[in-house]
Amino acid sequence: GAVVSQHPSWVICKSGTSVKIECRSLDFQATTMFWYRQFPKQSLMLMATSNEGSKATYEQGVEKDKFLINHASLTLSTLTVTSAHPEDSSFYICSASARALGTSEVGQFFGPGTRLTVL
Amino acid sequence: KNEVEQSPQNLTAQEGEFITINCSYSVGISALHWLQQHPGGGIVSLFMLSSGKKKHGRLIATINIQEKHSSLHITASHPRDSAVYICAVKGGSEKLVFGKGTKLTVNP
Numbered sequence: 119g120a121v122v123s124q125h126p127s128w129v130i131c132k133s134g135t136s137v138k139i140e141c142r143s144l145d146f147q148a149t150t151m152f153w154y155r156q157f158p159k160q161s162l163m164l165m166a167t168s169n170e171g172s173k174a175t176y177e178q179g180v181e182k183d184k185f186l187i188n189h190a191s192l193t194l195s196t197l198t199v200t201s202a203h204p205e206d207s208s209f210y211i212c213s214a215s216a217r218a219l220g221t222s223e224v225g226q227f228f229g230p231g232t233r234l235t236v237l
Numbered sequence: 238k239n240e241v242e243q244s245p246q247n248l249t250a251q252e253g254e255f256i257t258i259n260c261s262y263s264v265g266i267s268a269l270h271w272l273q274q275h276p277g278g279g280i281v282s283l284f285m286l287s288s289g290k291k292k293h294g295r296l297i298a299t300i301n302i303q304e305k306h307s308s309l310h311i312t313a314s315h316p317r318d319s320a321v322y323i324c325a326v327k328g329g330s331e332k333l334v335f336g337k338g339t340k341l342t343v344n345p
Contacts, residue, residue: 150331152331152332152333156278161323161335161336161337161338162280162323162335164332164333167331167332209278211278211280215331224268224331225268225270225282225285226270226282226327226331226333227282228272228279228280228281228282229279229280230278230279230280231278231279231280233278
């Protein structure tokens with residue numbers, strides 16, 4: 119249980135285009151999803167927290183008009199990188215909060231990530 | 238000083254060795270995660286702990302809340318265990334604070 123998928127797994131695009139990344143919780147409903155970015159040899163950096171049916175909360179320094187997040191349902195959140203530039207090339211990872219089976223603990227389960235390369 | 242410190246930063250072991258990775262944190266937490274990230278990038282959640290000890294196969298995770306310290310142990314290590322192991326803690330909010338990771342290389 120608690121599987122999170124991302125699509126696409128990798129994407130190459132030209133500078134100036136927009137790219138949409140989907141994050142789905144496959145076997146559970148996630149009221150909260152998180153979007154992270156990871157540059158080579160660095161730790162994950164939280165970009166935004168996404169709650170179903172409400173506006174995302176962005177971390178300081180993350181441009182909300184550039185990284186559009188839509189959490190339209192309890193199983194789907196999307197991140198759109200608008201007018202992508204080479205400096206946006208990175209590994210984007212989503213995670214979803216879920217209650218661990220058989221416990222009252224709420225954990226985070228991570229998607230496999232999407233590698234974005236902007237030429 | 239980072240809120241979450243991991244040691245060692247890099248670790249090389251021979252197949253079969255017992256491995257320990259440490260994580261210390263400076264804030265009050267509600268839970269601690271151990272994550273595994275393979276070279277391809279995908280992250281797997283290994284454990285979520287709030288107290289005591291958990292075991293899954295050859296992996297064991299322990300946490301000492303009073304000492305603000307957790308360890309991840311791998312018994313009978315194998316080259317396929319080679320990955321980056323990340324400690325992450327959850328405080329009052331749902332946000333995770335991540336350590337910088339420990340890169341483990343297990344040689345055959």
